Amino acid sequence: MQYYDEQAYQHYQPEYDQNALDAAYYTAPPVFIRQPLNYHLYTPTTHPDFVPAETNTHFVPPSSELRQLLQVRSETIHSIAPAGLKLPEELQGYHTLVPLEPSGTGVERRKFGNWYSTVYRAIRSSDGLPYALRRIENFRLTRQAAFAPIEVWSSLRHPGIISVREAFTTRSFDDNSLVVVYAYHPNSQTLFDAHLKPKPPTYQSRYQHGRQQLLLQAQSTVIPERTIWSYIVQIACAVKKVHDLSQAVRMIDVSKVLLTGQNRIRISSCGIVDVLMHDAVQDMMLLQQEDLTMFGRLVFALCCNNVSAASPPHFQKNLELIGRLYSADVKNVALFLIGKGGPHRNIDQLLDMIRGKVIQEQEEALGATDRLEHELQSELENARLVRLLCKFGFINERPEFAREPRWSETGDRYIIKLFRDYVFHQMDEQGNPVLNMSHVLTCLNKLDVGTDERIMLVARDEQNCLVVSYKEIKACIDGAFT
Known part of the structure; x- marks a missing residue:
């Protein structure tokens, strides 16, 4: 750790009582200034002995399945309803309604007491977030005071209860409907659908005496x-x-x-x-x-x-x-x-x-x-290369800057342009573009860190050739961007 003169960093010193300082038998301890962290470098993750990423724990699946699960949820949120359902285009500030329960002939509809109920997903116009809307069909509200319990539930927050947003009545479905809005959890299942609903049989294929046989696999219905x-x-x-x-x-x-x-x-x-x-x-x-x-x-x-x-x-x-x-x-x-x-x-x-x-x-x-x-x-540093590419976009091929039409063709900017061609515009022996994502990511990571490794940059007319390090290119980018 580097030692710094305390006189140069007076703003780091706490205010001491002058009498106490005069009575002290020792001088004030030296001040150590913490060096800034290299945030562009990856931070070591937690030791695998404590957090095994590939282990299927009680609440979190392995890393590979977790990423796929989140991707599927994101895809579900952006899905749309099939055509022909004749759903309202707008409903009290909510749009893009998608039914979340099966409907049609032969499907038993679920009821709340004496009323049929349907659940939709919709996007709220004010914040653009998805919500779950439960509609109670053919319910006529006689008193506005009936909404008083919704105010109580909307203020309740608990991880075991799906939050209530609001409630309102509507005639957008050509009847008197009560709609209660809840937080939306994509791809959720009821406990009935997950555990009690009869599942179709599965078959296992095997070969015996040269013939394929399908064996019926019995599914266990016992919950652990x-x-x-x-x-x-x-x-x-x-x-x-x-x-x-x-x-x-x-x-x-x-x-x-x-x-x-x-x-x-x-x-x-x-x-x-x-x-x-x-x-x-x-x-x-x-x-x-x-x-x-x-x-x-x-x-x-x-x-x-x-x-x-x-x-x-x-x-x-x-x-x-x-x-x-x-x-x-x-x-x-x-x-x-x-x-x-x-x-x-x-x-x-x-x-x-x-x-x-x-x-x-x-x-x-x-x-x-x-x-x-x-x-x-492990996802914290994902934006590093995007920021670097944004800098490239600001610097390269500017038609005019500071009244200099050749601003990108001289000095440090010329080195940046040649490096851009080295990363993205290489050609193979047959004259075809090289589309190697590994080459791009490797070059950008070395540039972001600023390594001392040297590379050769060649102009498109092959009249100029420069040998520079990634560290020097990084300094050129920072200077040109500034």
């Missing part, structure tokens, strides 16, 4: 216990947040809880039932007890691969099935949630029962954060 616990913890934390605000979720169902990432779930459609049932007088204590009962039905459904697993006719049989497939702790949680409600049963008591699983979930979540930071760190 680690995944079950992860779902229980995430839903319990979301319910805890809502109950602490003296509200009720009322949407804990396999068709309303969304799988938005690897083992990552969020409760959707919150607030709609509050608007639909605004005329009914509801006891919040009873609604919160119903939340726990719905939670129990969901646990039964996931463990038994049956939506109606908690129904009375087969309850005891399904309870024994849970005992065979999963540990006694899962069975106890399911019984606690599905049991008779009362003042003694609340979400805090459930969290006390599963506190060990909550700690495990927190460890997995912290590990996922480290993984994602590791992935982000």
